[in-house]
Amino acid sequence: MNATMTPSSQMTSSLIERNPETPITMVQAINEALFQALESNPNVIVFGEDVGISGGVFRATEGLQAQFGEARVIDMPLTEAGIIGSAYGMAVAGMTPVAEIQFADYIFPAFDQIVSEVAKLRYRSGGDCACPMVIRTPYGGGIRGGTYHSQSPEAYFTQTPGIKVVIPSTPADAKGLLLSALQSPDPVLFMEPKRLYRSPKGLVPVDPTPIPLGPARLVQAGKDLSVFCYGAMVDICQAAATKLQESDGVSIEIIDLRTLSPIDEASILASVRKTGRALMVYEAPKTGGYGSEISAIIAEKAVEYLKAPIKRVAGLDTPYPYSLESVYMPHPVRVMRAMQEVLGF
Amino acid sequence: MNATMTPSSQMTSSLIERNPETPITMVQAINEALFQALESNPNVIVFGEDVGISGGVFRATEGLQAQFGEARVIDMPLTEAGIIGSAYGMAVAGMTPVAEIQFADYIFPAFDQIVSEVAKLRYRSGGDCACPMVIRTPYGGGIRGGTYHSQSPEAYFTQTPGIKVVIPSTPADAKGLLLSALQSPDPVLFMEPKRLYRSPKGLVPVDPTPIPLGPARLVQAGKDLSVFCYGAMVDICQAAATKLQESDGVSIEIIDLRTLSPIDEASILASVRKTGRALMVYEAPKTGGYGSEISAIIAEKAVEYLKAPIKRVAGLDTPYPYSLESVYMPHPVRVMRAMQEVLGF
Amino acid sequence: MTVSASSQTQSTQALIGFDPQGEMPSNEVLLKMYTLMLTLRFWDERSLKLQRSGRISFCVTTKGEEATQVGTVAALRATDWVFPAYRQPGIPLWRGANLESLAHQIFGSAKDVSLGHQMPNHYSFHHLYYASVSSVIGTQIVHASGAALAAQAKGTDDVAVTYFGDGSTSANDFHSALTVAGAKKAPALFFCVNNHYAISLHVSQQTGAKYLADKGVGYGVKALRVDGNDVLAVYQTTLAMAERARRGEGPALLELVTYRLNPHSSSDDDARYRLKGEMDGWIDKDPIPRFEAFLLEKGVLSLPQVDALKIQVEADVLEATKIAQETPLPDWQTLIEGVYAEIPATLQADLDDLLAHEQGLSLPHPGAFPL
């Protein structure tokens, strides 16, 4: 296999030769997971717009077509509905499709296929049919992409029973969770925080090591406040917490939810029952965002433990802006202030 | 105008001749509003699948094409994206489009047009362009429609800034709110609880009398518990409250939200600050439903008034079932038990 | 400036009929085809009766369109994936599904494969390569393109097929499907069952195209118009196009020209929109008497055999629906089965809560609605 590798391909060389002690980027980690999946499972097919000859606009599929051929790494015409609908047909016919939607903002032409078909097939057939697949898509802001290259549409899908929603926040999680998604018997929407694609880097096991879908990740334990976040907001919450712990001597617990749907309710409730305070941080517009659901769960099942209001730091209830996006996106200072408010209640 | 009316048309005769003291159905009220809008505003265009020659599968557009002609009441090809996309173009060009999506379950092929285009046009152009329109669609369960004729997808839209979401619960509200929607400078998704289309009947003013978008409706005042609901759930909450008030001597406030987006936060908070207890009732799957957002608002802004957990009675987190839908849909007894739980906390 | 007509692509579709020189099924297969067409007719009648008497909530029939089902499936392999619309019960029946399993589905009984999760006529027969039916118009079309890509990737010579109506050609996914299959030369057959109506909209209002088969050229997909009431014309054309696809020569769009002899569904009133007089001509073209006459003429069947067959088939249909009618509804636990392969803990907890308190509740249904 080595013999046929194109030497120019970053990925293949990183897979084979890279030093496990050298940190890699999230996009490299994803590329590596896809490579290993294609290599180990002949049923895996990777496809989407510009994923083949050009290696994907973010280079996540770099080198894959050269390695695995045009029948398994497919450049598709410009139709998201065609991409997801095809994934469904492939899955029913026994393949393991990995479809890329170039930006999460462009998932909406495929919304009907995802919400009406992919998410409902198993249920509507009483388990007779199913269509396990992975839909990968970069999401989120912070790259000066404006209205249509910055959205965080996770809550459209977390409210849709039948599809899992997974969001990594580190290179290692990206690889490990993607490998698990590829083994899931159910469809998985795998949303990649594009702001983290190229930095920070992190250590990632070279061998394929799946990280189970489901359990949230305890980023840091604490006793005064529980912060729930995911994706690009994890670093921001950590930055805020670090600052506040130093200045105010408080103890903050940060939970990276990772699998947003189905939700890890037990971890959320356990944390809040311990700390008595909860803060949700997410990039999407505040109203109807994923943080609202966490809030509702806590208010329903742990209200008696609460010492303060449950707060949300999120985007404004507007479409995503361009010139002032750095005001719009949750900022560590804004998160810090919200922490202070909740702690000082 | 009377002269050209087809005598067989229920609607036109009801408009002209009907006794204002005789209750009418919700579908008649909607038909009447559309008739009066077409009559008074030459820019109004009504269109959708089967709305013309057949008068709509629920008969909401009965008689309109015969009265106003094929250029203003248009039978469209089977393309929801084409219907909503056309509405956008019409609105930009100065018309007042009223598009029907035959079932809310079939709004997803038009999701991209609604979420990416209709809802974002004003913002993305900084107010330079806008596309006011009304999208009417029957939604909700209780008619043995199974997976694809019963869904309540309101929360996909209430989380989308830029489009208003309005849901009537009585024939009078249906007419009055629809007339206001037709005057709104912003796009309105007008969701009609199809289970209430033909019963119960209610008194409706014959003259066009808009009911403002925005304010929730106080169905009944109370002091021990606030119940937030809309659409077909209002009657169910009332039935439950009536029973419980009789048996347990409690006092229950019921608020019909009517305009779900933008939300009437003031009414919600005022009510909860008064009663100290909140219950949300909705038909959609519980997770990520509209009730979760209300819960989050209360938990954020009125938590210190709470005497009990904030509860949600909703659909299960599954696609909509067929054989056992009467178990799935919130039932008065289930609502009553939830009221008791919250009251007895 | 004047632009000459020849500088643009023009429609030139002819209607393809039965070719006496063409490929013919064996007598045994001809008999199976005829029996299935009769079965479908009786199944329709029975379903409508059950619906009218309130024993099932809803039904769609396929009266008039039997040849489009039977002629196609008879020409396919049992392992060719089928992505159907809601008007193709003939496909699983051809492949060995029994009437009882269809009956359990329309009653949503405890023995329904789909656990009573879907309304009547939305079957699923994965082991027969017949994928679960959706109500959403057009979505299945692109699934066939995907299954055809899968066949390409696996290197088999299976084809994937899909059925959809005239109205469905306007849906997004008709476009997605033909775009993908055309660009990739995927081995898919697209059966457009042109029954002239999409609920109330006549096909002439559905599109500006002269013929639905004209839609193929814009995707580089071979497209043909076939007499959809001639089961043998359908059979021959399907066979030819399937072989072509298996050889790697690409997908085909077959417009099967037929007519819906019943209302759209049990909720529909077709008197409101049906073109005056149109129906009569089509009753004369009813595919069943046509095929019957052919078989009698060829001596494949005799009149007494026909009579006996009809009695038998009617009895089979009656028996199957009786069994289903007497079967109870599914257990409440089925409400949460099949959302995911494993039941999420929170979902089980929510159901348990219901189970503990509300056993036996039911809301009245306000009656028939237009679906």
Next chain:
Amino acid sequence: MTVSASSQTQSTQALIGFDPQGEMPSNEVLLKMYTLMLTLRFWDERSLKLQRSGRISFCVTTKGEEATQVGTVAALRATDWVFPAYRQPGIPLWRGANLESLAHQIFGSAKDVSLGHQMPNHYSFHHLYYASVSSVIGTQIVHASGAALAAQAKGTDDVAVTYFGDGSTSANDFHSALTVAGAKKAPALFFCVNNHYAISLHVSQQTGAKYLADKGVGYGVKALRVDGNDVLAVYQTTLAMAERARRGEGPALLELVTYRLNPHSSSDDDARYRLKGEMDGWIDKDPIPRFEAFLLEKGVLSLPQVDALKIQVEADVLEATKIAQETPLPDWQTLIEGVYAEIPATLQADLDDLLAHEQGLSLPHPGAFPL
């Protein structure tokens, strides 16, 4: 069974060029067309420079595709609604927008009509009948069908037009748009700017169709292939099809055959996918030198005039971008303006909360991304 080729619709598209006998713009209009083409070329160069030096975050250019903009808009009325993609800045400029307003948009400055809400090149000029640009591929196509229906309902003889790329013909809304316009004979013109690439995908991989113009026949929409690098061929064909539509004879699809001479956008590396040698032939067909030669030959322009014009246009572009560059960013209040006609109370409260505490915050941007 063999099916004869004549029984299916075949592609027969010829490329339409300039007709010396055909309709010609006045010399004044010819000069305006040429000046605008130059302006676009300089605008591209300047934008790229601004992007490369980090003064704007992103740009798309239209190099090579100038004739598709200028030839079409010159043949339209000022009140014909335009629903553009992101590669048609020539339309508002033709209709009187000044370069400064475009410059404010690409800088997202306080003077941007769109209040800095969108990324560069996403203009909106409602008063010029040029509707706000979306980044979502294809959505605008059906907006033109809607505006055309509006013209029908109002009884005017305006047409509505839209621009989109070769890749966009695969998007759902290409299908929605042509389905609606074709079925309703709506006065819409669909300009498909075939620049041979959708980012990295060559048009030959985008569809199985021989020509993109073949896609018209499936909708009953007249469709023509035009030399999109010949501004006068584009002008003449547009004029003819617009007049036809105004007469109520229906919509038209014009495939304007051209070539993208720059990478897809400032984020793209076209060396990865461009077909070897393909570019050279197209550089020879560059629409600007071609038109220039024509005007010089006809004596509409002299060489010294050409040189003076180039200097003037370059200076104008520079001046406009300078002004925008010196303009500050919009006020924070603009963040919440334009979601609805009225600002919801809760939204104002959320912003006020930000204003009270976080004035002056900003996150670093991690740099250029492929958009």
